[in-house]
Amino acid sequence: MPRNADHRIDLGEAAHFLGITPHALERWIRQGTIPCRQSDGEIVFSKPQLKAWASSHNINWQEDAKPPASVDPQAVSLAGAMMAGGFYHNIIGNDKPVILKNIVSTIHLPEEVDRELLLKRLIEREQLSSTGLGHGIAVPHPRTPLKSGVESPIVSTCFLDAPVDYDTIDGKPVFVLFLMVSPNTKVHLQLLARLGFCLRDDGFIDFLRKQPDSDALCRRVEQVEKRMEKARGA
């Protein structure tokens, strides 16, 4: 019998893994439908044994499952993601594929990220519909989060050498692209919402047109984000 302390789990943990309430688990123990052991009056489970039992009974083992909607909006910061992604100027190219190719080959990415795959996904997304938001801004991103390589979100700010037609809604040529690579869809949507809030801010687009340096841009974004959080809290 395993005596390893690491393998022992208590009632609360076992209930969590099996996706039931402790109350229901206590009843199963009383009825004798689940394998458990008493140690000095306390009920303990052997984790491997319980896991095997759950799998043999077709009950989902929820060890890796995170509680739903665990994304803390305060934890996602657009300014932080922009800092992580870096700022690039004078990206050249006349059409979408060339620009995207240049961006992907220029920017810093974690080593694990497959640049070719990223480019392929970005182009696929653009073929679906343009990621241009209007006012000369575009947010290229893959349709689904990349399977590996991205732990925290990255937003790379890329100013173009010359504005390019990007099939945007308002038809205006794009002068800046925010390449977004997120670990999951929730974070991606949070970032997009924050960027949207920035763009609604008067003068933000004009500020961007001046191609500000990275510090100034980050400060400005931080200010807008603070205002947004304040508005939400109210």
Add this chain to the structure above:
Amino acid sequence: MNSAKRILRLIRRIFENLFLFFDEHFLLILFGIPVGICGGLASVALNRSIHLASSLLPVSHSHGLFIFFPAIGALLSIFCLSAVFRESAGHAVPLVIHSVTRKGGLLQLRSSLSHLIGCLCTISFGGSAGPEAPVVVSGSSIGSNIARLFHFKERQRIVMVGCGIAAAISAIFNAPIAGIVFAVEVILGEWASVNLVPIAIASVVATQTSRILQGNQIPFDHRVFIIDTMDIIACLGLAVLVSVAAVLLSKTLFYVEHASKRLFRNIYMRGAAGGLCVGCIGWFAPDVLGEGYETIRAIIEDLYAPPLLFMTLLIFCKIAATSLTLGTGSAGGVFAPALVIGCFVGLAYSEMINALWPANAWTSGGCFALLGMAGMISGVLHAPLTGIFLIVEITGGYEVILPLILVSVLASTITRAYMPASVYYRELMERGQLLRPRTDARILADIAILDILKEDLEPLPPEMTLREFVNRIKNSPQSHFPVIDPETEKFHGLVLVDMVQSYLLSPELYDAIVVEEIMESSDIRISPNDNLLRVMDHFEQGRTEVLPVIDRDRFIGTVSKADVLAQYRKELIVQMAH
């Protein structure tokens, strides 16, 4: 001293975790043996006591106080049950079935004795009852308490109760197969190998225990019956007739039970009145008194064949005497009286067809009596297999098997059509407590509200505006919110996000609406002790997907249809797994 303590602790730990040290099936089989021995001993003890008492207390016509005897027996029986052992008088088998379905097989230790003694009083003084039900209670209580002693879990304890029941029936009738079949068909309702093997072992052990102590006697001597096609066809009529008798017995029993409760509030008065009536019936027809096995023996051996009219009268008298004995609170079972009535019906039917078609060479009256017994047991208990095996075993004859099967299954089917619940089940069914294993009702009854309660929900004050609510749901994973007055903590209703979508998409309303106006404020409230069947009824009627749970005027959480179904599936899996 220290080492002694250590050894004691080790032993205690082994007992607490018995099922981890040994294989579950092996342990249950092992424990089936002592349960079988004890169950066998209990039935031998009752059997011997009844014989002893009947030799000491000859209930006979010659005695002047004869008609008062059953009343004295009833009084003693009720006194013994309610005053000495403090148990509820009346039917014992529904008590065991209830314990198996709702209490995980928990039975009091005193039940192993109380019904035995109570039944001894009833039968010795001439009450029309059988010793089987009390022995069943006794055996099941022994099984339950041995399981409790060794810290068995509910499911295993139920198997031990089944072992005790099989042991009791096997030993009292010297019929091992009937014991197994009765325990599984009538009491447990679940044919699973985890039940069947230990129960079979207990049954074998109990039968052998009884054979060692009393010899291997077949209760009713085997005689060779010659059965031809005409006899088999004639059985169809017998099946109809026993079904009528079975329905009559069951209905009279319930009628007497309800009527006597209305007439006499005092249980002793009730029992005495019932006993007195039985005494009066016995004055005219002494054959209806007691367990009646002697009468059966005489009929099967073709030694006793009163005329048809008297036979018919006997049937009604036995039905009345049994209902008056058992329906007024005396301890005893319906098993033996059912056999006697079946026997009478069979004999009456035989006399009837002999009179109508004298040219045909019908099989003997004893054979029809046998078939009548099987039909009656099948009809009264709704248990055709028990009827078939019991009669084959207690008569030792296999050649009657064809008509036996026919009469049993037909009687059971016809009776069921007129009476959906058998005598054992009716009381439980009326209370909604007949929950057979692996049924929807059982699974729903097993899941408690607290098992699926969603707690820690963020409450909203009733006067919160829609704008504030919209901001709140932006950052909340909840799909519904309780509206609770922050001062009085009174629950007002639930706001279900999917029900208020139209408002959420109309920003112009954001300041014009407060949550109190958009909440669901129906009167349906669930309490933590509610039955999930009731909750499902609300869901099924499509009124809502989420219901508030209120405990003593305080909101404690919600129950949603999705959570019920998620738990239902898991419950189904674990219950089906064994």
